[in-house]
Amino acid sequence: MTRHHSPTLERRNHAVPAPTQQLLIDKVQTLLDSLAMVDPGLLPPSFTQDLVQPLQAQRDQFKQLQDQLAWQAVFAAVCAVADQAGDRHWFFWDAFATQMAEFCNADKVAVFQEHAGTLSKVHPLEAEEDLLTYPLPAFQAPAAQGHQDGQAQCWWLRIPGREAGKAVFLLRFSRVKPMPRINQARLMCIAEAGPLLRTVVRDKLPHLKEPRVTAVKARPVKDTEGSPLLGDHPDFLAAVAQAKQAALSEATVSISGESGTGKELFAHYLHTRSRRNKGPFIPINCSAIPSELIESEMFGHEKGAFTGAYYRKIGKAEQANGGTLFLDEIGEMPLSFQAKLLRFLQEKQFTRVGGNQPVSSDARIVVATHRDIKKMVVEGTFREDLYYRVNVIPLKIPALRHRGSDIRTLSETFFAKYIQKSRASRREVDETVFDVLSRYPFPGNVRELDNIIQRTVVMTQKPLIEVSDLPPEVVENSSDQEQEKPFRHHPFEHFDGLIPTGRDDLRRFKKEVEDVAMSYQRDLDRRFLLALLREHGGSARKAAEAAGINRTLFYKLLKRAGIDISILG
Numbered sequence: 001m002t003r004h005h006s007p008t009l010e011r012r013n014h015a016v017p018a019p020t021q022q023l024l025i026d027k028v029q030t031l032l033d034s035l036a037m038v039d040p041g042l043l044p045p046s047f048t049q050d051l052v053q054p055l056q057a058q059r060d061q062f063k064q065l066q067d068q069l070a071w072q073a074v075f076a077a078v079c080a081v082a083d084q085a086g087d088r089h090w091f092f093w094d095a096f097a098t099q100m101a102e103f104c105n106a107d108k109v110a111v112f113q114e115h116a117g118t119l120s121k122v123h124p125l126e127a128e129e130d131l132l133t134y135p136l137p138a139f140q141a142p143a144a145q146g147h148q149d150g151q152a153q154c155w156w157l158r159i160p161g162r163e164a165g166k167a168v169f170l171l172r173f174s175r176v177k178p179m180p181r182i183n184q185a186r187l188m189c190i191a192e193a194g195p196l197l198r199t200v201v202r203d204k205l206p207h208l209k210e211p212r213v214t215a216v217k218a219r220p221v222k223d224t225e226g227s228p229l230l231g232d233h234p235d236f237l238a239a240v241a242q243a244k245q246a247a248l249s250e251a252t253v254s255i256s257g258e259s260g261t262g263k264e265l266f267a268h269y270l271h272t273r274s275r276r277n278k279g280p281f282i283p284i285n286c287s288a289i290p291s292e293l294i295e296s297e298m299f300g301h302e303k304g305a306f307t308g309a310y311y312r313k314i315g316k317a318e319q320a321n322g323g324t325l326f327l328d329e330i331g332e333m334p335l336s337f338q339a340k341l342l343r344f345l346q347e348k349q350f351t352r353v354g355g356n357q358p359v360s361s362d363a364r365i366v367v368a369t370h371r372d373i374k375k376m377v378v379e380g381t382f383r384e385d386l387y388y389r390v391n392v393i394p395l396k397i398p399a400l401r402h403r404g405s406d407i408r409t410l411s412e413t414f415f416a417k418y419i420q421k422s423r424a425s426r427r428e429v430d431e432t433v434f435d436v437l438s439r440y441p442f443p444g445n446v447r448e449l450d451n452i453i454q455r456t457v458v459m460t461q462k463p464l465i466e467v468s469d470l471p472p473e474v475v476e477n478s479s480d481q482e483q484e485k486p487f488r489h490h491p492f493e494h495f496d497g498l499i500p501t502g503r504d505d506l507r508r509f510k511k512e513v514e515d516v517a518m519s520y521q522r523d524l525d526r527r528f529l530l531a532l533l534r535e536h537g538g539s540a541r542k543a544a545e546a547a548g549i550n551r552t553l554f555y556k557l558l559k560r561a562g563i564d565i566s567i568l569g
C-alpha cells in the first residue's frame with residue numbers, strides 16, 4: 001500500500017496571521033448581510049443561486065481554512081512537546097487525540113491498542129523516517145473506546161508498508177477540562193500534556209532516559225511573623241496591611257468577604273496585634289443562635305430570669321472585657337435586638353436578662369458579614385444607626401478566585417501540612433494538580449481549598465499526587481474556558497493544494513473576495529438605476545430627483561453602471 005504523500009505540515013504554516021482569516025470571513029459575511037437587506041423585487045430570480053450561494057460557499061471555505069490553520073498551530077505545539085520528549089515517541093494530548101479519532105480513516109492503518117501497563121513491551125522502533133514529516137491524516141487514531149477519563153493510554157500505530165510501527169501515546173485527559181477552544185489548545189498542549197506525559201514516561205518506561213519531572217516537594221508550613229494569614233496576592237496583602245493599621249486603634253472594624261475567605265482569622269489577627277492581646281478573644285456567631293436566645297448569649301442572664309435559668313450566666317460581652325468581642329455574621333442579628341446592641345456599642349454598658357443593674361464591659365468590637373449590610377439598611381432589615389456604628393473601619397477580604405497566586409501558595413502549604421500528618425510524609429505533588437486547582441472557582445474559598453487538599457491527601461497513598469487523585473467535581477469544574485464548538489468537517493480534507501497556506505495565497509483569496517464584492521455592487525447599482533429610470537418613464541431628471549441626487553452625478557452613475565439611456569423607451 002502506498003503511503004499518503006500530501007503536503008507535509010511544516011511549522012511555517014501556522015505563521016499565517018489569524019486576524020487575516022477572521023477579516024476574510026467577516027468581509028464575506030458583511031456582504032451577505034447587506035445582500036439579505038436588498039428588496040427582493042429589485043433582484044433577479046436567480047439571485048440566490050448566482051450570487052448568495054457562491055458567497056456562502058466562499059465564507060465556509062474561509063472558515064474551513066481558519067480551522068485548518070488552527071489545527072496546524074496545534075500540530076506545531078504537539079511537535080514542540082514531542083521534540084522535548086525525544087525522537088521515538090509521540091505524545092498527543094487528549095483533545096487532540098479525540099479529534100483525530102473522529103477523523104479516523106481505518107483502512108489506511110491498522111491500529112493496536114495497548115494499555116499503558118504493557119508499554120514496556122513496545123520494542124524500540126527504528127526511526128529512519130522522521131514522524132514529523134508524515135502528513136497528519138496518516139496518523140489514524142482509533143475511535144475512543146473503553147477509555148477511562150483522566151487515564152493515560154497508549155496506542156500503537158502500525159503504518160502499512162513498514163515492519164514496525166511507531167508508538168503513539170494518546171493521553172485521555174478529558175476530566176481535567178472540556179475540550180478547549182482550538183486556539184487555546186496550543187498553549188494547553190504544552191502546559192498540560194507536558195507534565196502528564198512526563199509522569200507516564202517515568203512510571204511506565206523507566207528504561208527510557210529519565211525525563212524532567214516537575215513535582216513540588218512538600219515543604220514546612222509557612223509562618224511569617226507568626227501570622228496564620230497566608231497569601232501573597234497584592235489585594236490580600238493590602239487587606240493584611242489595613243488590618244495591621246486597624247489593630248493599632250480602638251475603632252470598630254467591619255470585615256466583609258465571602259464565606260470561608262478568612263474573616264474570623266482576620267478578626268483574630270487584629271486582636272493579637274492590638275494592645276488587648278493579653279485579654280480574651282470572644283467570638284459569637286449571630287447566625288447560629290436562635291433569636292430568642294441572642295440577648296442572654298450576648299449579655300448573660302440572672303438566676304431565675306426565665307424558666308430553666310438556674311444560675312447567673314455571664315454573656316459574651318462581659319467575657320470579652322479587656323479583650324475583643326467578635327460578632328460574626330452580624331447581618332443575621334435579629335432586628336428586635338439591634339437597638340440593644342447599639343446601646344451597648346455606644347455606652348459600653350448593658351443589663352443582664354432579668355437583671356436591673358447596668359454592667360460595664362470594655363471590649364473592642366470587630367464584626368463580620370458575608371452579606372451586603374448597606375443593602376439591608378435600604379431594605380429595612382438592618383438599622384441604619386447600627387450600620388454606621390459598626391462600619392467605622394471597613395475591611396474587605398477578596399474572594400480566593402480573585403487572588404490567583406494565593407491558590408498556589410495556600411495549596412502548597414496545605415499539601416505540606418497534610419502530607420506531614422500522613423503516614424508517608426515523603427510525597428510529591430505533580431505540577432498539573434496546581435494548574436487544575438488554579439482554574440477552580442472555589443465558591444467556598446480557603447475553607448474549601450483546605451478541605452479539598454485534606455481529602456486528596458487522605459484518600460491516596462501514592463508517592464506522587466496527581467490530577468486523577470483530586471475530587472472529580474474539582475477537576476470537572478476547573479475549566480474557565482468556553483465550551484468547545486465541535487468541528488464540522490475534517491480539518492485536512494482539502495489540504496492538497498486547495499487550501500492556502502502562505503501569505504500570497506491569502507492575498508489572492510482576499511482579492512477574489514473583493515472582486516466578487518465589486519461585481520455584486522455594480523450589478524446592484526445597475527438594477528437599481530434601471531428600475532428607477534423605468535419608474536420615471538426613462539426621464540433621468542425625474543429619476544435623479546426621486547433618488548435625491550443631482551443630475552450630473554446621476555449621469556455619472558449611469559455611465560459607470562454601463563447604462564445607455566437611449567435604449568430605454
Ligand SMILES: Nc1ncnc2c1ncn2[C@@H]1O[C@H](COP(=O)(O)OP(=O)(O)OP(=O)(O)O)[C@@H](O)[C@H]1O
Pocket residue numbers: 228229230231257258259260261262263264265266328370446447450
Ligand atoms: N489567608 C489564610 N491563610 C490560611 N488559612 C486561611 C486563610 N484564610 C482562611 N483560612 C482558613 O480557612 C478556614 C475558614 O476561615 P474563616 O473561618 O476565618 O473564614 P470566614 O470568612 O470567617 O468564614 P465564614 O464566613 O463561613 O464564617 C479556616 O480554616 C482558616 O484557617
